Amino acid sequence: MKRNNLATRTLFPALGLVATLLLSGCSANQEKTLPILGERQVVERQVNGKTVEDTVYLTIPNFAFVDQDSQQVTNQTFANKIYVTDFFFTTCPSICPKMKTQMLRVYDKFKDNPNVLLLSHTIDPQHDTVAVLKDFSERLGVSSDKWHFVTGEKDSIYAIAEKYLVPVKEEKGAEGGFIHGGHFMLIDGERRIRGVYDGTDAAAVDQLLNDIPVLLKEEQHEKK
Amino acid sequence: MRKSRMVAVVLGAAALTTLTQCFTEKQNEGLRVYQANCASCHMDDGSGLRGVIPPLANSDYLVKYRKQLPCLVRRGLNGEITVNGISYNKPMPASPKLRDDEIANLLNYLQTNFGNKNERYTMQEVTEYLQYCPRR
Numbered sequence: 001m002k003r004n005n006l007a008t009r010t011l012f013p014a015l016g017l018v019a020t021l022l023l024s025g026c027s028a029n030q031e032k033t034l035p036i037l038g039e040r041q042v043v044e045r046q047v048n049g050k051t052v053e054d055t056v057y058l059t060i061p062n063f064a065f066v067d068q069d070s071q072q073v074t075n076q077t078f079a080n081k082i083y084v085t086d087f088f089f090t091t092c093p094s095i096c097p098k099m100k101t102q103m104l105r106v107y108d109k110f111k112d113n114p115n116v117l118l119l120s121h122t123i124d125p126q127h128d129t130v131a132v133l134k135d136f137s138e139r140l141g142v143s144s145d146k147w148h149f150v151t152g153e154k155d156s157i158y159a160i161a162e163k164y165l166v167p168v169k170e171e172k173g174a175e176g177g178f179i180h181g182g183h184f185m186l187i188d189g190e191r192r193i194r195g196v197y198d199g200t201d202a203a204a205v206d207q208l209l210n211d212i213p214v215l216l217k218e219e220q221h222e223k224k
Numbered sequence: 225m226r227k228s229r230m231v232a233v234v235l236g237a238a239a240l241t242t243l244t245q246c247f248t249e250k251q252n253e254g255l256r257v258y259q260a261n262c263a264s265c266h267m268d269d270g271s272g273l274r275g276v277i278p279p280l281a282n283s284d285y286l287v288k289y290r291k292q293l294p295c296l297v298r299r300g301l302n303g304e305i306t307v308n309g310i311s312y313n314k315p316m317p318a319s320p321k322l323r324d325d326e327i328a329n330l331l332n333y334l335q336t337n338f339g340n341k342n343e344r345y346t347m348q349e350v351t352e353y354l355q356y357c358p359r360r
Contacts, residue, residue: 093265101274139275
């Protein structure tokens, strides 16, 4: 009886504490997800006669561009994968070399993971032809299956940039003739924006390198 | 006698401090010119962009083309070059606004940083090389 009391008084609370710690540890891990960025809308929907509220997130619309191998690149290219995307041009003297140096870090870290792809859009399709992009990617020494450098109709590229929330503009006075945001966007398997990072800042790209595995984990859970 | 010696010491120390400051500022000047004109492409650490923009760090080009570098900075560069055995072919923009002394400070910064331990330029040397820049 006395032993029982001792057990109840000390052992059980101790176990309880351990269990709480373990559980909270678990839930903290599970809770680590990335936010969904961009504008959202709440829409009402009828399910079995009941009104249900649904949140509709900003998604990247359909697109079709051509990459450095003259292959068509569309949303299908990224189906069931996550990707990191940016906007640049090969003759850009200001921020692009830094962006590409940082994107190479993403490439190097995930080059063996088939679920992560990279997509760089030129905003100067007049100069950056398929041949120019091919030369550029070959000099970087990167694989075309992994990192797509795309060109296409200028209007389509500028329109999609807007959807990725990246400011892009042609401006005569600017260095190289264009102004554009140096951001990297992380896109999930449902075409939603899950992260925006300053592609010229190594610390911000460190964050991206940490966020990619978090998103990969989430995508794996959803597939199950 | 003692007083005059003390004055001399104080004056000497003052002169030394001023001179040192001058040199320090000159050294910063090279870094400043580099960051304002070169770092966005060649990176803060001179590593360049793999395969596309040549490195300045541990670069054999800085030794091999020492005499051409002042003109290269002023006039820019077009066409293919080889740096550390790797071919590069991306035009480098000219920097016509840089003064002779700014170019000298910049090049001395490059020749003695990023792992480079090369001969410095004198101001005279840079001015001379710049006089004979090839015409475009």
